[in-house]
Amino acid sequence: MDWIDVVFILSGLLCLGSACTIVTRKNPVYSVIFMLPFFLGMTILFILLSAPFLAAMQMMVYGGAILVVFLFVIMLINLRPEEIKDDFSLWTYTPAAAVGGVLGGLILSFVRHGIPDGSELDKNFHAAVNNSRLMLDLGMGGVAPPLGSIDSIAIPMFKQYVVPFELVSILIVVAVLGAVILAKKRV
Amino acid sequence: MNVSQLTELLPVGVVLISALVVVFLDLILSPKERYILPMAAMAGCLLALGVLGQNYLSAVQLYKSAPPWFAGFAPQSAGGYKTAILGGAFVIDGFGMAISAVALIAGALSVLCSTHNDEDSALSKGEFYGLVLLAVSGMMLLAFSHDFLTLLISLEIMSVATYILAGSERDDVRSGESALKYLVLGAFSTAFLMLGMAFIYGSTGSFSLSPVILHSSDPRNYLVIGGFGLLVVGILFKVGAAPFHFWVPDVYQGAPTGVTALMAVGVKAAAFAMVGRLLFETFRAPGFREHWTGLVAAVAVLTMAVGNLIALRQSSVKRLLAYSGIAHSGYLLLGFLINRRADPAVMEESLHAVAFYLLAYGVMTLGAFGVVSLTREDGRSLENLEDYNGLAKEHPALALCMAVFMLSLAGLPPFSGFFAKFMIFSSAIDQGFILPAVLGILTSVASLYYYLRVVLRMYMPEADSASASCKYAWTSNLLVYGAGIGSVLLGIFPHWGIGMH
Numbered sequence: 001m002d003w004i005d006v007v008f009i010l011s012g013l014l015c016l017g018s019a020c021t022i023v024t025r026k027n028p029v030y031s032v033i034f035m036l037p038f039f040l041g042m043t044i045l046f047i048l049l050s051a052p053f054l055a056a057m058q059m060m061v062y063g064g065a066i067l068v069v070f071l072f073v074i075m076l077i078n079l080r081p082e083e084i085k086d087d088f089s090l091w092t093y094t095p096a097a098a099v100g101g102v103l104g105g106l107i108l109s110f111v112r113h114g115i116p117d118g119s120e121l122d123k124n125f126h127a128a129v130n131n132s133r134l135m136l137d138l139g140m141g142g143v144a145p146p147l148g149s150i151d152s153i154a155i156p157m158f159k160q161y162v163v164p165f166e167l168v169s170i171l172i173v174v175a176v177l178g179a180v181i182l183a184k185k186r187v
Numbered sequence: 188m189n190v191s192q193l194t195e196l197l198p199v200g201v202v203l204i205s206a207l208v209v210v211f212l213d214l215i216l217s218p219k220e221r222y223i224l225p226m227a228a229m230a231g232c233l234l235a236l237g238v239l240g241q242n243y244l245s246a247v248q249l250y251k252s253a254p255p256w257f258a259g260f261a262p263q264s265a266g267g268y269k270t271a272i273l274g275g276a277f278v279i280d281g282f283g284m285a286i287s288a289v290a291l292i293a294g295a296l297s298v299l300c301s302t303h304n305d306e307d308s309a310l311s312k313g314e315f316y317g318l319v320l321l322a323v324s325g326m327m328l329l330a331f332s333h334d335f336l337t338l339l340i341s342l343e344i345m346s347v348a349t350y351i352l353a354g355s356e357r358d359d360v361r362s363g364e365s366a367l368k369y370l371v372l373g374a375f376s377t378a379f380l381m382l383g384m385a386f387i388y389g390s391t392g393s394f395s396l397s398p399v400i401l402h403s404s405d406p407r408n409y410l411v412i413g414g415f416g417l418l419v420v421g422i423l424f425k426v427g428a429a430p431f432h433f434w435v436p437d438v439y440q441g442a443p444t445g446v447t448a449l450m451a452v453g454v455k456a457a458a459f460a461m462v463g464r465l466l467f468e469t470f471r472a473p474g475f476r477e478h479w480t481g482l483v484a485a486v487a488v489l490t491m492a493v494g495n496l497i498a499l500r501q502s503s504v505k506r507l508l509a510y511s512g513i514a515h516s517g518y519l520l521l522g523f524l525i526n527r528r529a530d531p532a533v534m535e536e537s538l539h540a541v542a543f544y545l546l547a548y549g550v551m552t553l554g555a556f557g558v559v560s561l562t563r564e565d566g567r568s569l570e571n572l573e574d575y576n577g578l579a580k581e582h583p584a585l586a587l588c589m590a591v592f593m594l595s596l597a598g599l600p601p602f603s604g605f606f607a608k609f610m611i612f613s614s615a616i617d618q619g620f621i622l623p624a625v626l627g628i629l630t631s632v633a634s635l636y637y638y639l640r641v642v643l644r645m646y647m648p649e650a651d652s653a654s655a656s657c658k659y660a661w662t663s664n665l666l667v668y669g670a671g672i673g674s675v676l677l678g679i680f681p682h683w684g685i686g687m688h
Contacts, residue, residue, distance in 0.1 A: 160274070163273045163277075163337060164336040164337050167337060167340045167341065168340060170203065170321065170324065170325070174318065174322075174325075174347050174348045175347065177210065177351070178318065178347065178351035180314050181314045181315060181351055181355050182351060182354060182357070
């Protein structure tokens, strides 16, 4: 067994274990706290898949920002564990488990056997990947960065898709002005 | 990518810059001088309209062989005017210019419509006018966008700005209700739209809106068809067409009147730009066209029926105008019906009719909302039909304008609404969609009932009118009289709005 396999199994177990803990905790604050090891495990998995950008984003956006937002909301509404009703009923959990099971089974089968009748999808996906690699080749003067690296995300973003990227800044201005209109205290 | 192509988008730039100018102007003005803000915002819109007209005229000179007004489908070698800029992210053509012009007019007039507020209300702040301008810039970008990414982002610029504007009257519970409903349902519809785009991208590997991306794919490809279905759901929601119209009355009623006018005209025009681009361009290939013509005809008939029938029973003028807006979406959808031959020249004519309809509908709807915003008591808009009893006695000019808007919305001959409806119905009949067109004519006859009800109430000999003018009323008066004159002129000289024919 390679050391990579060991790391993979350990981080996978960390993810699974913390995910189960998140679902089963009664106190929502504990649930949110256990999201941290979950995100850590995901980050390690992304690094193992040689996707350092996704790994960094996973830690910064989810572990940093979203987790804190969750905590803020839970503390703002001040939810106590004893106030949460625990009315376990088969009627609510059986359909949820069935849907979850079917979706999980589908994903597992896709992972093992590929998407049925997805030949066109596969072909198009590879064409798109090749196309973007070609563009990168042109941009980088011959050497395309490996898929999943920071370069392969940054170069299309600032060359091919720079117009939509710049348009997002208008959207952010709208959001800032909206926050001022909706939430500013009267003077 | 050529930076000099950006001059084609200069009108959008003018709107964006004036949005920032208005926001920062608020900081240096004292509260008493705030009346300058709406003027500055409107000047920005008019300046952008001028730049747009200049761009259009230079395009006319460049392509002398054929009038480029809507020549989006003719190839450039045949004199068609259609320039893809910024790597295909945007396309500049007559249709996009016409929609942006409607959006700019809607922006300028809805600013006029929302000036008379208390000095400490959020509606008289620079941020409010800035957001109106940003929403207009989103509409214009949407009208020009030719790529799923820019389409989505411009749609969100427009939508997020209008969600916020709908809730900007913070003291009014109904304004908050309107904003929340619009936000939740709008986000839901955007999710449909994005999922549809993801399906199409997954199947074609391209974000472009040009029909080329579908050439290699089979019309029975379930991913493309599924994606198209999801796109249609998202767009019909924005348009306010029948099975997805339930948000319209509540949102229109609760939002501040000026914002309602912007939503009823600008957002609708931009959404119809999306309909035009997707149906007439991306999905106009023969295999796909059969899928959507029946669907559009059914939705159009349902929308006209639902909008007009429910409007018959409304007691609030704002809700009445909301349902009338739904019905007009149905009429507009009739303009997208084309037969199997799909002659590019015919499609040009249809887009022509749609753009003229949007202009005429926009002018009269803005005017009607202007009257609603003028008739107010204790700082609140009077919106019940009873409040309009005997309006003609105290404000004869105002009542006359309102009567013009109502008759024009109903589609009576001397006004612009008649020519708009005439062009739409005759294009549907030319294309062989007789039943939808006849149903459209019948429902518009039924609509006379509720439009005339407003007119009758105003001219009833009852002196118990409660409409009081307010501080900055002259701006709204300007809007109402301008729109009234516009409706009459567009009805008598329709070729001014149609272009060079």
